[in-house]
Amino acid sequence: MRGPRLGDAGVVATETRTSAGELRAFLHGLPGVDQVGADERAARLATRSIKTSAKAEAIDLAISMVDLTTLEGADTPGKVRALCAKGVRPDPADPGVPKVAAICVYPDLAGVAAEAVRGTGVGVASVATAFPSGRAPLEAKLADTRAAVAAGATEIDMVIDRGAFLAGDYLKVHEEIVATRQACGDAHLKVIFETGELATYDNVRRASWLAMRAGADFIKTSTGKVAPAATLPVTLVMLEAVRDFRDATGRQVGVKPAGGIRTTKDAIRYLVLVNETAGPDWLTPRWFRLGASSLLNDLLMQRRKLATGVYSGPDHFTKD
């Protein structure tokens, strides 16, 4: 869709004075998403058969896109350090395995993670803005964000106010993203929609455009705390949105499905989806991430199977 229906999609959020009426008219003027058709398209792409050399490339690419995540109340500095060690060197037996993209933690542990990955090129992503519910005053959300950045987070994964979105108060959601964007400073901003709560694909498309207009560097499906988390069709709709947004504005925005991606097969299906929807420009950790905790070990297992021809049991890979 070149030339969106209403004019200013291209203006990056920090410079925008957006009115509630204009924003609403814009978001509701986007072409609809037919749910049956989107589901079908995603299911059909999931039947792609990725074998041999293509599979080997895909596994390494997927490893390099992982945001290795721990988001538990029971997280400790020790747990986070172990995870960082894993992310920097996923398979101690094979130095050829790429590093993950980032370690994703709660804000109070961002400092521990930043210390542990210093100098490795692995990023530190911190969730913020009263993750996962987003139910806190804006000031608290911004303080949360600033603290994470000050502690060394290079990426902030914020949640949107789903209540405001579902109530139709798009301007509030927009303004919170703009404010968080400012609080991020140099850190990259990922905006989490919690698509399991937005429910419809029309809402996912609207949330995508809203976040991109407000200055998001990445749009992300889910917190991992609500089912369903990431799904192929939701990610398809978001990939269409970033593709169209770049066509309309020239600015590229990344996509991160998160939650429920556990197997190599799952990961490869996402890569196929990227390849055939947004296109190869998105097939780098700069523009596509996989938010996951248990996925990495399955990727490592499949990688070794492909290289050696035999499966190594789960105890041959570290649990962190």
Next chain:
Amino acid sequence: MAFEYAPAPESRDIVDIRPSYGLFVGGEFTGGRGEPFKSVNPANEETLAEIARADAADVDRAVAAARAAYDRVWGPMPGRERAKYLYRIARLVQERARELAVLESIDNGKPIRESRDVDVPLVAAHFFYHAGWADKLPYAGFGPDPRPVGVAGQVIPWNFPLLMLAWKIAPALACGNTVVLKPAETTPLTALAFAEICQQADLPPGVVNIVTGAGETGRALVEHDGVDKVAFTGSTEVGKLIARAAAGTRKRLTLELGGKAANVVFDDAPLDQAVEGVVNGIFFNQGHVCCAGSRLLVQESVADALLERLKARMATLRVGDPLDKNTDVGAINSAAQLDKIRMLSEAGEAEGAGRWSPPCELPQRGFWFAPTLFTGVAQSHRIAREEIFGPVLSVLTFRTPAEAVEKANNTPYGLSAGVWTEKGSRVLWMAERLRAGVVWANTFNKFDPASPFGGYKESGFGREGGRHGLEAYLNV
């Protein structure tokens, strides 16, 4: 980074193609008296097998076998007993699904993804569905005890060889008829595999007979005196000949013929899904689909946006080896069909339409045609009026809903149509006015054994599938 998919060929070891095949008459494979012909793999022009050709005497033998089976076994058999055979056939189709899919792709050229995910599952579904009807015919709305017609002579096309066989044989058998079926000369192999399935299912001899051959064999079958009902799917041209031959005889006739369907996209359509639907509508099965959405009617206000997306999407279509699991568009079925597609495409250019195809490397051997679209097409162009039966889309625009209806209906055909709009009332408004046997809303090329399928105007008459489809095989 570029993500190239490595070849992912489905193994062809699962099929065992014999060097030669006979006719299936009276439950046994027999020779044919005509000069045998060859079936080739359209993806590489390799000869697959030599096939017996049935002459008039062979057809006579097959009809006699069908008549005997009808009189002695199948006609008198209670519906609940017939159902058991149909269920058994359905399960055997499922058990041999991979083999049938590979065989279909080799003989026809269609991508394995389609034969595996569409053709063969639908074949099984048709037998399951009609098995369910066999003992419930008194409740089909055709009277308390509807009787079969007798012996059905059935002639099917090459685009969905096994699926068209299922559409013909399943309802005929469920209603108590016996059949003589002639598959298309370029795609006889899955019909002959089906004959084996009939043997495996212990179907009484003569209930299903398969005679292979070309047009002459088909003519001998439909003109045969012992045939009570003729069912034909194929070109309008041949359909007219058959209608003339059947006129004035006692034979009942159903015809499912050509099409030039309009896929109508309004400015409030879900654009990304509409693009998928347009692609599916014309590039599914290389466009060898009688109900293909071969005319895209797009509202002018959204035409540029849609075409831009459509072209980007067409550039991702993977054309090539039908047995590769990642292939989207396979081989054209025959040299003759390829010639016809080329000839009409050249006519499109000559008449001034703009031709476009994505960059696409076609294999050296075999019959191939790149996915193609024509813009700036007028209603008067041949590519807007004649059935191309290939991966060629003609794009026309309209301004108002009334104009869309007028253009969509302005064709001698009337098999199918598609409507793309988020407005439910407009879907209904359009469906009331489109003169087409099937109208799809926000989807295209969806098939289900419970849904009647058939044409208006020169697309034929009679319905296949659903309760309506039973009527053709019942003496009502």
